[in-house]
Amino acid sequence: MSLWTYLNEQHPRLLIGALEHATTVLECLAAATALGVAIALATHRSRWAGxxxxxxxxxxxxxxxxxxIGLLVALTGAGPVPALIALTLYGLLPVARSAIAGLRGVDPTLVEAARGIGMSRTSRLLRVELPLAWPRILGGIRVxxxxxxxxxxxxxxxxxxxxGGEIFxxxxxxxxxxALxxxxAGTLGIALLSLLFEAGYVLLGRFTIARGTRV
Structure with missing residues (x-):
């Protein structure tokens, strides 16, 4: 059986697998991003804490x-839960490290200027610091x-x-x-999904990052 024949015959199942793969990555990425940014906000002002x-x-x-994953299976049983926990943990480092670096890289004079015009700490964070740190945060999300x-x-x-089931x-x-x-099919499908995600991030960057702050 040729690869093309296999793809033609099994494409409904492969499409479902690709959707599950992308959804799993997105869910864990969202959790890792939320946790990573929260950690960065709590620690970036202190060198040792960050x-x-x-x-x-x-x-x-x-x-x-x-x-x-094997350890998590022993604790929670087989299924999607060990995968979700493991992926979230693995995605945490790139996001947290990039968010800390991005927040530390914000020009202090801009923060002081925002404070000088009466902006609250929350407003400074949401309207000055996070937008300026966003290019680095997005870079961490891509990694x-x-x-x-x-x-x-x-x-x-x-x-x-x-x-992954196809590969295993x-x-x-x-x-x-x-077998081959x-x-x-599984390997090429994952590679294609990675390219689609990367294209999405390029578009997101173009719409959300000011030209002068792109890294």
């Missing part, structure tokens, strides 16, 4: 994805997305959703005539 937060988040990346796309495939080990099923039965097609 460095400690970044170092703590970085420790997650030292744990192999398969080992972490996290690339990371999670690949790790989401490993989550199929725990019966997680997405295209193909690798588990190498004698099957369609399954592996290629």
């Amino acid at each position: 460095d400690l937060a970044s170092a703590s988040a970085a420790t997650v990346l030292t744990v192999p994805a398969l080992a972490l 996290a997305t690339r990371l999670l796309m690949g790790i989401a495939a490993i989550a199929a080990y725990a019966s997680g959703p997405g295209l 099923h193909g690798l588990a039965a190498p004698e099957d005539p369609g 097609d399954r592996v290629l």
Whole structure:
């Protein structure tokens, strides 16, 4: 069976897998972004606190994805929950580190000017600091997305959703005539999703980042 024939015959199932893969990454990315920005807001003004937060988040990346997912399966059982927790943890570091760097990089004179015209701390944060830090935050989100796309495939080990199942099923039965097609279909599908996400981020950056603040 050729790859084209496999894609033609299995495209409804592959499309569902791609949708599950993209949805899982988006959900975990949203959670990682919310947590990462919250951590950055709480720690960026203190050098040691920000460095400690970044170092703590970085420790997650030292744990192999398969080992972490296996540990979570032992705690929560197989299914989507271990995958969601693991992906959120892995996405946390790039977002938190970029958000801390972005907030620290805001020109203090601009913040002082905003304070001088009577803006509250919340207004300064929402209207000055976060918009100026947004290019770096978006950069962290893009890095996290690339990371999670690949790790989401490993989550199929725990019966997680997405295209990883195609890869694992193909690798588990190498004698099957369609095994290679399954592996290629899953791999190419994940690569295509990554390109689509990247294109979306480019458009988002064009609409949300002022030309003079793009990095």
